[in-house]
């Protein structure tokens with residue numbers, strides 16, 4: 092088989108500033124060992140997130156020039172609406188400035204004290220928006236989804252028995268909505284099967300609970316269904332995506348992922364009454380319902396991006412890039428979450444650095460070292476992001492997984508960039524026994540990973 096090449100040519104370039112190890116040692120220390128607090132100019136390969144970091148196409152940039160900036164009823168809104176409607180068939184499509192704005196509006200209406208919102212795994216902003224409104228977020232992913240070594244084609248699936256038990260235990264009246272994150276970002280970018288989406292939809296229908304998708308990576312999820320789920324091998328990813336949306340009553344979407352843009356999102360739904368309430372909140376905090384906090388040009392870029400993302404040559408190259416990284420890591424013996432998911436490699440920090448106890452954040456130790464050695468920015472997805480303290484006992488409650496996510500911006504880096512990343516990981520892995528643990532010197536009450544400060548724990 093021949094190398095699967097990037098299915099695009101480069102028309103514009105952005106230079107990368109090289110730094111030395113001495114410079115990086117100083118930079119990371121000054122940033123309180125928090126990679127979020129390092130300036131982008133001091134990063135060589137930025138794998139912090141795949142969110143809003145895509146390279147836009149010539150046609151998207153052409154759309155930017157055609158943006159209609161009218162306050163109400165702009166042509167660009169209609170182009171955006173038509174594209175999202177063709178794909179999702181949801182009746183109400185409300186643009187928002189990004190995914191969390193859609194979440195905030197939805198949960199301001201639906202999540203309050205005494206309400207429970209189940210999902211496979213809530214993403215961090217989703218969970219934060221539910222908790223901010225005093226609701227309770229529950230993660231009901233299948234057991235395989237919690238085991239980094241377990242091989243399962245759809246590790247992002249929700250446990251349908253657990254979901255039904257959960258509904259009966261908490262009471263239907265206390266569950267205003269059920270979500271599924273596709274692909275399951277916090278669970279390792281793992282896909283959810285069509286069967287599981289359909290099953291979730293059936294349970295929700297049985298109990299009269301609205302079923303919403305967190306659809307950020309719907310195209311990557313569709314590609315996995317095509318590759319892995321019997322009966323879908325001959326369907327196009329577009330047909331698969333349409334079928335996925337057909338089972339849901341609405342969705343939240345960060346266009347910064349699978350719409351290939353740098354900003355934007357939307358909230359969509361069929362329910363008229365909920366849409367009315369959502370638009371009322373939107374007008375107060377985001378903007379008029381035909382722009383929702385975005386410029387007309389942003390809506391054009393989203394409309395075009397939603398077409399390009401379902402190009403199967405693109406999806407093939409995209410998923411193959413992640414798989415290639417996994418194959419090379421296997422050869423080095425580096426532990427990572429298996430099988431590889433859609434948008435990132437997740438190093439398994441507990442297996443990588445078993446000498447660091449979870450309360451000293453092994454994921455953070457690896458992330459800091461990847462920066463020191465190679466100027467690579469990754470993201471800890473473990474105790475710093477999701478760890479909790481028991482309010483009664485004061486005991487630290489670690490999450491199931493301690494991961495370091497290397498997320499791949501779409502259409503940005505080439506194979507040689509990824510080969511360099513592999514070389515750096517190999518060096519860090521060879522010297523893993525010397526990695527120190529970390530402890531907080533500052534933490535905020537919500538989403539603490541963004542602003543936290545650390546020191547080396549001896």
Ligand SMILES: *Cc1c(COP(=O)(O)O)cnc(C)c1O
Pocket residue numbers: 142189190191192214216217272276305307344345346347348355356
């Ligand atoms: C990124 C993301 C969000 C939040 O979207 P933003 O555009 O960053 O606000 C929500 N859910 C998932 C699964 C995501 O990946």
